[in-house]
Amino acid sequence: xxxxxxxxxxxxxxxxxxxxxxxxxxxxxxxxxxxxxxxxxxxxxxxxxxxxxxxxxxxxxxxxxxxxxxxxxxxxxxxxxxxxxxxxxxxxxxxxxxxxxxxxxxxxxxxxxxxxxxxxxxxxxxxxxxxxxxxxxxxxxxxxxxxxxxxxxxxxxxxxxxxxxxxxxxxxxxxxxxxxxxxxxxxxxxxxxxxxxxxxxxxxxxxxxxxxxxxxxxxxxxxxxxxxxxxxxxxxxxxxxxxxxxxxxxxxxxxxxxxxxxxxxxxxxxxxxxxxxxxxxxxxxxxxxxxxxxxxxxxxxxxxxxxxxxxxxxxxxxxxxxxxxxxxxxxxxxxxxxxxxxxxxxxxxxxxxxxxxxxxxxxxxxxxxxxxxxxxxxxxxxxxxxxxx
Amino acid sequence: xxxxxxxxxxxxxxxxxxxxxxxxxxxxxxxxxxxxxxxxxxxxxxxxxxxxxxxxxxxxxxxxxxxxxxxxxxxxxxxxxxxxxxxxxxxxxxxxxxxxxxxxxxxxxxxxxxxxxxxxxxxxxxxxxxxxxxxxxxxxxxxxxxxxxxxxxxxxxxxxxxxxxxxxxxxxxxxxxxxxxxxxxxxxxxxxxxxxxxxxxxxxxxxxxxxxxxxxxxxxxxxxxxxxxxxxxxxxxxxxxxxxxxxxxxxxxxxxxxxxxxxxxxxxxxxxxxxxxxxxxxxxxxxxxxxxxxxxxxxxxxxxxxxxxxxxxxxxxxxxxxxxxxxxxxxxxxxxxxxxxxxxxxxxxxxxxxxxxxxxxxxxxxxxxxxxxxxxxxxxxxxxxxxxxxxxxxxxxxxxxxxxxxxxxxxxxxxxxxxxxxxxxxxxxxxxxxxxxxxxxxxxxxxxxxxxxxxxxxxxxxxxxxxxxxxxxxxxxxxxxxxxxxxxxxxxxxxxxxxxx
Numbered sequence: 036x037x038x039x040x041x042x043x044x045x046x047x048x049x050x051x052x053x054x055x056x057x058x059x060x061x062x063x064x065x066x067x068x069x070x071x072x073x074x075x076x077x078x079x080x081x082x083x084x085x086x087x088x089x090x091x092x093x094x095x096x097x098x099x100x101x102x103x104x105x106x107x108x109x110x111x112x113x114x115x116x117x118x119x120x121x122x123x124x125x126x127x128x129x130x131x132x133x134x135x136x137x138x139x140x141x142x143x144x145x146x147x148x149x150x151x152x153x154x155x156x157x158x159x160x161x162x163x164x165x166x167x168x169x170x171x172x173x174x175x176x177x178x179x180x181x182x183x184x185x186x187x188x189x190x191x192x193x194x195x196x197x198x199x200x201x202x203x204x205x206x207x208x209x210x211x212x213x214x215x216x217x218x219x220x221x222x223x224x225x226x227x228x229x230x231x232x233x234x235x236x237x238x239x240x241x242x243x244x245x246x247x248x249x250x251x252x253x254x255x256x257x258x259x260x261x262x263x264x265x266x267x268x269x270x271x272x273x274x275x276x277x278x279x280x281x282x283x284x285x286x287x288x289x290x291x292x293x294x295x296x297x298x299x300x301x302x303x304x305x306x307x308x309x310x311x312x313x314x315x316x317x318x319x320x321x322x323x324x325x326x327x328x329x330x331x332x333x334x335x336x337x338x339x340x341x342x343x344x345x346x347x348x349x350x351x352x353x354x355x356x357x358x359x360x361x362x363x364x365x366x367x368x369x370x371x372x373x374x375x376x377x378x379x380x381x382x383x384x385x386x387x388x389x390x391x392x393x394x395x396x397x398x399x400x401x402x403x404x405x406x407x408x409x410x411x412x413x414x415x416x417x418x419x420x421x422x423x424x
Numbered sequence: 425x426x427x428x429x430x431x432x433x434x435x436x437x438x439x440x441x442x443x444x445x446x447x448x449x450x451x452x453x454x455x456x457x458x459x460x461x462x463x464x465x466x467x468x469x470x471x472x473x474x475x476x477x478x479x480x481x482x483x484x485x486x487x488x489x490x491x492x493x494x495x496x497x498x499x500x501x502x503x504x505x506x507x508x509x510x511x512x513x514x515x516x517x518x519x520x521x522x523x524x525x526x527x528x529x530x531x532x533x534x535x536x537x538x539x540x541x542x543x544x545x546x547x548x549x550x551x552x553x554x555x556x557x558x559x560x561x562x563x564x565x566x567x568x569x570x571x572x573x574x575x576x577x578x579x580x581x582x583x584x585x586x587x588x589x590x591x592x593x594x595x596x597x598x599x600x601x602x603x604x605x606x607x608x609x610x611x612x613x614x615x616x617x618x619x620x621x622x623x624x625x626x627x628x629x630x631x632x633x634x635x636x637x638x639x640x641x642x643x644x645x646x647x648x649x650x651x652x653x654x655x656x657x658x659x660x661x662x663x664x665x666x667x668x669x670x671x672x673x674x675x676x677x678x679x680x681x682x683x684x685x686x687x688x689x690x691x692x693x694x695x696x697x698x699x700x701x702x703x704x705x706x707x708x709x710x711x712x713x714x715x716x717x718x719x720x721x722x723x724x725x726x727x728x729x730x731x732x733x734x735x736x737x738x739x740x741x742x743x744x745x746x747x748x749x750x751x752x753x754x755x756x757x758x759x760x761x762x763x764x765x766x767x768x769x770x771x772x773x774x775x776x777x778x779x780x781x782x783x784x785x786x787x788x789x790x791x792x793x794x795x796x797x798x799x800x801x802x803x804x805x806x807x808x809x810x811x812x813x814x815x816x817x818x819x820x821x822x823x824x825x826x827x828x829x830x831x832x833x834x835x836x837x838x839x840x841x842x843x844x845x846x847x848x849x850x851x852x853x854x855x856x857x858x859x860x861x862x863x864x865x866x867x868x869x870x871x872x873x874x875x876x877x878x879x880x881x882x883x884x885x886x887x888x889x890x891x892x893x894x895x896x897x898x899x900x901x902x903x904x905x906x907x908x909x910x911x912x913x914x915x916x917x918x919x920x921x922x923x924x925x
Contacts, residue, residue: 279793280785287781290770296729297759297767298782299750 069357073350075403076396077364084389088381101379108374109367115374117249117258121328123366124258125150125337127265128320129344130362131272132188132313134353136202138276139309140289145191145206146317146341148213149184153318154325155217156183158332159226161239161325172242176326177264177319184318185311187213192310196303202310210341218334226332236332245327259327266359268316273355275312285309317341346394365390425486425502425583425615426450432481434467441467442478443639449584454606454616456626456647459636460659460856461827465619468636469586473505474498485584504582506573508589512561519544519557522576547575552608566714567598574605584615591625595714596884596917603629623652624885635659660857670868673892676705677740679844679876680726685735687721687900695721697900699735703876705844708867710891710908711880712916718900719880720762723849726878727759728752739845753782758838762849762880764827768834771823775813776804778822779837811836812862828859835863839870846870849880864890884913898922 081102088098109119129146136143157180164172191205220226221234228237245264249256276282287295288305296302321337329336347365351357372386396403403409427449434442442464449455459465470476472483474492483490485501492498512521519540528539544557553571561569570590577585587606591599606616606629620626626633626647633645635658643658656664680703687696696718703709713719724730726737728749736745744752753759761767769778780789780800788799804818813825813832822830831852838846848867852860867890871877881887887894888908896904896919904919 278795280790280795281793283777283784283795287770287773290772291766293766294768294770294781296749297727297761299748299753301748301750 069352069354071409072400072403073352073357073361073393073397075407076350076393079396079403079406080389080392083392084385087388088385093381097379098381101375101381104375104377104379104381105368105371107371107378109371111374113249114253114255115370117256118370118373119363119367120258120262121366122369123362124262124265124327125320125323125340126343126347126362126365127359128268128316128323129340130347130351130358131265131268131344131355132184132316132320132341133344133348134351134355134358135272135276135285135316136309136313137348137353138289139285139305140292141195141306141309141313142203143188143191143206143310143313143317144203144341144345145187145209145314146320146344147337147339148206148210148341149187149314149317150321150324150337150340151213151217151335152187152321153180153182153184153315154321154332154336155220155226156180156318157243157322158236158239158325161243162237162331164243165240167240167242169242169244169246172240173245173326176239176243177322180318180322180325181315182318184321185315188310188312188314188317189307192307192314195310196306202306214335217332217336221332221334228331234334238331239326243326244330245323247327257328261323261327264319264323265362268319269355269359272316276355281308317344320344343390346390349394349397427503427584427615427617428484429468429472430482430484432468432471432478432483434471434476434478440639442471442481445481445636445639445641447634447641449615449617450631451583451615452610452613453631454610454618454629456618456620456630456633457636458620458623458626458633458655458659460621461854462856463636463659464639465636466588467639469505469588469619472498472503472586474503499580499582502581502583504577504580504585506570506577506585506587506590508592510569510573512569512572514560514562516561517557518555518559518561518564518572518575521561521572522557522579524576526580543579544575547578551575551578551605551612553605565598566593567595567601570594570598570602571605574609582614584617585609586617586619588619589621590618591620591622593715595921596913597921599625623655626655627652637661656857664857664861668864668868668889671872673707673871675707675892676874678702678704679740680878681736681738682726683736683738685725685737686733687725687730688733694733694900696725696732699725699902701895701902703845703878705876706871706874707892708871708877708879708890710887710894711878711897712884712887712894712920713880713882713897714920715882717897717920719849719897721900722897723759723762723847723880726752726847727757750782756843756845758841758843758846760831760834760838760846760848760851762853764831764834764853769822769830771821773822774819775808775822775825775833776801776818778833779804779807779818781837783837783841807836807840808833810840811866826856828855831855831863832859835866839866843875845876845878847878847880850882851879852881852883852886884916887916888913896920 085098085102088101089095108115110116129150132146132149133143157176160176160179187209190209191202194200194205195202218234221236226236228235245259245261247257247259249258276286284300284305287298287300288302292302320340324337325332343365347358347361351361368386368389372383375381376383429445429447432442432445445468447455457465467476471478474495474497490501519537522544523540528536528543530536541557548555553575555568555571561572590602594602609616618630627650630647633647633650633655634641635643635645635655637659645655652666653664656666682699682701685696685699686694689695699722711719711722721730725732728747732745736743738744739755739757742755744755765771770781783789784795788796790796801818808816808818811832813829813836822833825833851863851867867877867879879890891908894906894908894911894916895902896916898920899922
């Protein structure tokens, strides 16, 4: 008996049953969509970026210099690598938050709000408790961040489970609430630094800071221990998703909620738990920025972390290790962009454009397949059913 | 209009869906096209209706070679498809649906409803397709909705009518009416292609029969002289036993007892209305009925997926009313759901994962929260072998299995459990004859082991082949309980249509 598929199975493969938008975007069926498409998406975005630099009046050699500066600023030196990893650390956690939710069929747009609340919890524990050793104070602050994010993720989870409210709507709204809540809290005596009228929090204690483990070599090396927390989280999420009964339930609900229900899985329980963990991950990202980089909070201190997390999760195809790789790439673009701005006077806004282009290409794999003439039956076999006219 | 296909070939990566297919359909005749799923029927029809373009070969209408670039051109050329799943807007009237896309208008954009009604009236009178143009689609029975689809095709000037599994959703009485319509269309010179897997109907209605297997035409048959067995053998490529061999049932103690079970929807309408049903150990009870008369709700009530408004459900002596689905499952109810792809399996999961879809949380498949991949794979290897799932690769995605093998995988998962009650909803819907034969054998084997079995099917043949007793559902009620040996399809068909004979 050969392993060749029979005709019916072939037809099913050619005309895959409709999958939801998030499922299609977030998970990869084979190596082609897992690695080749994202890789080509990055290349294509960089080429278009190059054309855009030239269109804005630079010569080709100037444009190439800008890209060399980008490369130099992201991996060209120990300091560049440190900057890349520093930028990548929160992106990993925010990306994991979105990726986990994708796996369970949920679209967590609320990473921003969850990171903000997580950061506020962490900063409060960071400045209000004094006299603790670092091995107690730092973990406490991290746990506070996890808790804050988890609370902000739990709300849309329970709303979806109990009332059916769509998580996209509720998480967007909770982002606004979190943003303004931070503005408000930073003006209260509980958070605002003494002697300041602008909204800025008190500074955290040294004992709550993530250690910068390379600062012994060069004090400018900012990469901090939050990196290991992020990598640990990636491992933990991978293990949870693929090695445990909980992850089995998450993936089952994400892939086919009705079959999961028929198999006796409580879909509502999964929704609540997933949003709780996704919120905790985003909260850890926000807390990491506070404890590892900023040392305090200001309005909008997360700087669109939650939204970048969506991009990272999409590029990483919701695989925890894919997310880590995508976060490092985006971190590199961020760090290199600074260098590009300084030495080649090409605005850092170009980086946002390149990031956006990457995501467009990843979201439209048919485009990549057409440009590079890949043989991809899946993308071209979209047939219409019924009356054509 | 005479339709001829000459040497149609269409390949997809890795498979030849149509291999040099030639056939002829003549004006005023019915050509039945039969074949199993995957034989290439759908591909051929998609080519005919302009959705796919053939790699080679020609479509010839009245001696003229046609090239369709899109479905619109096929419709213009006179080819009309009546799909198995109707493409109608439920809240629109019959006339509005019929003229959708070709509306008669005032000033180019205001719908001329009067003219639309008149056009529909004319066609329905001409072809004897009685239907009220002003009725809303959602208020019509399925048989009438099908007429609307036919009128739609005729209004667009179709001379060649292609029916894709037209009787799948009809009651036995509606099937007879449908055959009348086909005869009328024939007498007016229409060319009719009738795609089906129901051999009995092909023999009853066709003037000639063409059999497809593996993308090729494997034979033609004359409906006047052929038999179902002969056609089945041509379709499958080996002799097939169409009857289910079983000894008389030896019913034991009641296993499932439902008393006064009532279920309502959000609006308070009864989905299940005072259901009293008993299934005993060692018997197969078949639930007959047209789809949508409460069968789905009956199964969901027993499995705990939907809450009851009132009534009681007992499994042996245990009251399982209101228990959670997982608890009922563990108490001893196995369930093959009615929709394989939507409810029974997860296409993007592996075969091994699907085989533990409802038992992954228990020993030996997990310890605490840790999945035991080794135990899962080992169990899966045994099951695919025992239940003949092909190809037997447990690491394949379930979506790569054919319908029949996917169903065998689900049957393997549910039948391998040692439980007193097995629920099978549409156990053989849309699968190949070989798999149907196999699954029917397994159901009878399970019965002979002393398991109580409830089979829900919209296929009367299947109900009669398997059941020891038959209950008929109509509008959420059980309208008849009959011994299989003391009834016949006509009587059951009348109950299915809600006529208390």
